[in-house]
Amino acid sequence: MDLNLLTNQTVNALTMGGIYALIAVGYTMVYGIIKLINFAHGEIYMMGAFAGILLIGVGVPLYLALPASMVMCAVLGIMLDWAAYKPLRRSPRLAALITAIGMSLFLQNLAMLIWSANHRTFPDLYPARAVQAQGEKAEENGPAFLDALEERLSMPKQDAPAKVKKMIREEDRLIVEFPLATGETETRRAISREANALLNEMRAENPDLGLENPSIGQSLRHFLDKPAVSIQIGKGPVDISWKVLLIWATTAVFTVALEALVKRTRVGIAMRACSLDQETAALMGIDVNRIIALTFAIGSAMAAAAGILFGLYLGSGINFRMGYQPGFLAFSAAVLGGIGNIRGAILGGFIFGIVETISRAYIADWLEISSRYSLAFAFAILILVILIRPTGILGSSAAERA
């Protein structure tokens, strides 16, 4: 077995598991309190990712963008409850399920109208690209090429140089920063156009140049992009970047804080009381509607955090339908752990992260089937758990739910 691959996959599984756990918490809290499968929760996760793109895109630093988008989504969650679920508290539960579906459709298509149906990439934390010389004689002729490129890009010409904000010449590469408004694609296009023109000129002078089109890659200048830990396992090093550590830390902090909130504070006691019996809770002087709104706010904030962390981790695949699959997986995770149970949801999230990754990386190979079956394994496990232990791994009170 390839240990290197295994370690990489484990890192991946833990990261995705943390993201699923953060989404699952929202499902489980809402279900625990009003017994509703909040179909629109995945859309809140999507909105969180888009809020992150917007905020980071205009230059808000990550440590401000994360809480800001959490607050925005918390407000969205409260509005969702107020508009679609609160009027139906005394109606049959299926009515609220249909409004949940309706809100899910509404939010998805709202996002499509606002941000178009295209996939988006998460903005770079440090908007810059690194240009590296490539080819047989890269070491020999590369530095001269990069110097010339720097000079060429800094010359005040009509369009291309104007888009470059700043350049840093390092030993074997040239880092080109670009202003946020311009965006990566245009800068990249401008760089490669200039580089090609320059290469043609240089080739005309020296036919034996030995240089190909340069590679234009990530700059890795932002500390979050740099590897924090590098372990030598198997064939090569396994890098765990600061980004991944940040995701792990955020997941850990949020889940521990949430657990403390629910178990230790007055609000948490009120929440648990409402999930047991709303009428009695109201008689004890608890404002049930406020507690439900707070539950939606907390769950939505967690989903927003998950959305931003997902964007930060994968950097791409953000579009109006991104909420569906993770939402579904996270809901399954909540059921797996025992719905209504926060620890269960976190555990379930990690289990689903691991199952998804492992089945994609290994099981599909062993059975010689497409890796797209990985989701099917996750759902098969969900069905098995429901059939064998309907209350989930950490759930209790089997009599009512089975």
Place this chain on the structure above:
Amino acid sequence: MEKYLSKAPQWIAESLRSPLRAVFILIAVIVALSPLITRLPGEPGRDYINVVQLCVIFSIVALGLNVVTGLTGLLDIGVVVFASIGAYTAAILYDREWMQFPYSFVIVLIAGGLHAAVWGLIRGAPTLRLSGDYYAIVTLAFAEIVRIVQRNESWLTGGGQGLKGYPAVNLWGAKLTGGEYEGLLRSDGVWRYDEVWGYDGLWFGNTTEFYYLCLGILALTILGIWRLERSRTGRAWLAIKADETSAMSSGVNLARYKMTAFAISAFIAGVGGALLGFRNNVISTSFFDTWFSVIILCCVVLGGMGSIAGVLGGTFIVTGLSEALRWGLKTLDIPDDSRLLFFGALLVVVMLFRPQGLITRSRAKPTEIPPDSGKNSLYEIGGGS
């Protein structure tokens, strides 16, 4: 049969006194005469008949779902499994050499339904003990697994591209479908929401005969369910829906009647799915995805669960609403993309004002239901308010 025919005049006279029934009879007459409207020149006629035919076929699938969700009281969010299995089975069978004989179309429809019923039993057997949300989650997860399999086993199903190039359908020499493939799906296999409801004036090469065949199957389904509801089986289903424990203690064999419900529901949905496939001339997992189940469920719930009239009304409203929105938005010069936005919002608004559904089951009169019913019967739409 004669018994009903002799009662018909009386029934019609009675119906005309009840405004709701009168409206339904009017709609039934309009639907029955719809193909005549296609003789009208221009686009509106073709658009109209496409939508009505889709409504008719969706009604069959929705009535199938209603057996489990409306009558037996188990929330099923995976009806797409049976519709898609019915569609794939019928299409693959119909394409065989040895299936070319005058009435083979009937055989493949039944085969599609039976295959779906088998899967209904396979899914149903282990889940007999489950109820409420847990049953719903299993149906949802099962539907995803089936969809993933259908999407990946492209040697059989055509994968994401879908099964295209349907054979022309002939029934005793009458040409039913089989025009040029005009494309419900884009080649990238992405479900274009705009076209799901059969827009763009596509008549899919279907003929009036096919329309009447679908309508006939719908009528058979209505008749069958109407009879079943009033039989021992139907009463057993309603008892299970009201309370499983008391149904069991009254001597209702839970396993047997639940399995019957699963099989019948899957059979009807399978036949509906097969018709849908032949209508569209293409089947793919992008069309038969979770949203399909969700939209059919909306049809059942919005109209009022359990009652046949409610399900039919709900289907025509959900499907028609979507079309009305398209025309409304076009006139107001609002981009067509926003249609599902308004559709979602309308779904919410309708449910807020009529949480029990638009048309409630006549048997479940509000007075018969204890005031606390909102809690006990989670999925009884006719009840609480």
